Amino acid sequence: MPLGMGYTVEGQVSGKEEFGGIQIIVFEPKPGRFPEEPPKIAAATRGFPTEESDVVCCEFEEEFGGSEMGLAAGGKMKQKIYPDKYGVETWDENHFGRVYVHIVNSMMYEQITGKKAPSTPVTAKTYTQYGFPWFDLYDEHKGDVEQSNILSQVKSVKEMDNKKGFAPQQDDSGVEISDEQVKKLKLKSDVVRDGKW
Template identity: 30%
Template sequence: MTVTTGPQAIEFSFPDVHADATLRITFHQTLRVPDDPTTYGLPPSLGTLDVRSTREIRPRAVPAADGLLPLWQSEATWIDFSTPQDYPFLVKVGVGGINAITGNSYVPQPDFDAEDYLEAPTQPWLDGFRVDATTVRQFIAMPLGEGYTAAEQLTGTDDGLIRFSVAPLKPDVWAQRPPISRMVVDGCTAAPAGMGLGAGGTIHQSIATPIESHENWDVDARREVSVRIVNSAVWQILTDTPPHRPPLTIDEYLTHGYPWFEWYDDSLARQGGSALSEVQTVRQFGNEKGADPLPDNTSFTPPTPHIVGGA
């Protein structure tokens, strides 16, 4: 079993379980949707973000983590879970010490009663913190220590890490079924080095209810990895590599004519809300502080989204 980090993906490989058991996790640059009462479609990928193994960085320069991810302050990102052979995986996602699906404290072991994980490829993307059955709050990079991040609001602390805990399906279960088809869509000002993820605008995205039996997962083979978010300007100091392009504004986005997407399959959506429904958005928290963290947060009417997937 191996885990590799970089240059543009985190790859979990379980050859001892099955030759097909490989999961690739990538972070995508995307448009930050306005933080307003509108629920938007899924913004597209504007390219994958670089992920650098900390083994390539001077050890004293980086706090403990397996990899580094560069983000500008107020930049949005979404996460793609790609299984090249459609091999199923159980995936837990922790952000700053909380579970991105439930809002509870993050632990790497799956809680089957709480269903605090997602299943790939049934769930191909995660654009933000799950707040209810059909919506998420977009992942937005914000500096630590000012109360903007979701973890800081729920627990008072945020360690700036994105964590993944991954377990493959048992090989004998996989051998008894045909692969599940999956559709793939191709799709600011520098801040302190410490960065976390706050809750941004609302996106229509269902987080599918787990469908695999608990016994089908090889939890003994589970592997973990952590990625530390650093500001893009600091990234260049640490890696001697120029950061990716700055975030697009709404006006630039409309000028390019980028499409919206909608993963239209709410039939499997897990019901009810999560603790993350109590988290204030970056805009709401900033307004209470008398600050303007999202200066270009301009409402607009997006085009009709392209429908992908679904039953």
């Protein structure tokens, strides 16, 4: 959702919409908690050392201005956050890295890629009609972090539309999915492996 309308999770939780996108923080482990191995260079950094990849992101941000967007609540899917099996005391809160994921609208998409944005996202109904697989992960043994009181108060896009007196933005009717279309996945040894489909 565009920032400034009060729909985003950020806006509903903090009372203001200033960042948008997603922010991810990764904490270093405290010394001696894990084997000392140099980190592998991730493909996402394009092989640049971290400092240089930061510069690339900053240049990108300045070059393509436009309508900023954030995440809003909505949709229905099963999701979990697994409890940290190492415990919070494992991580050094003073040493961390941060990643900003920017969400762009269709105009910015075209500016960035030079291509027209798809006319609309594929709906669950269309996806199902084409026979594409849905997935169900058996992970009951992993547990689930309890929902926070703060996030439980966040209203969905549909609820916000109703509150503001707007007509619904999309068709929220249910989709029937046959059992044959659902691929069952299981976790083995804490590794998700490719399925056969």
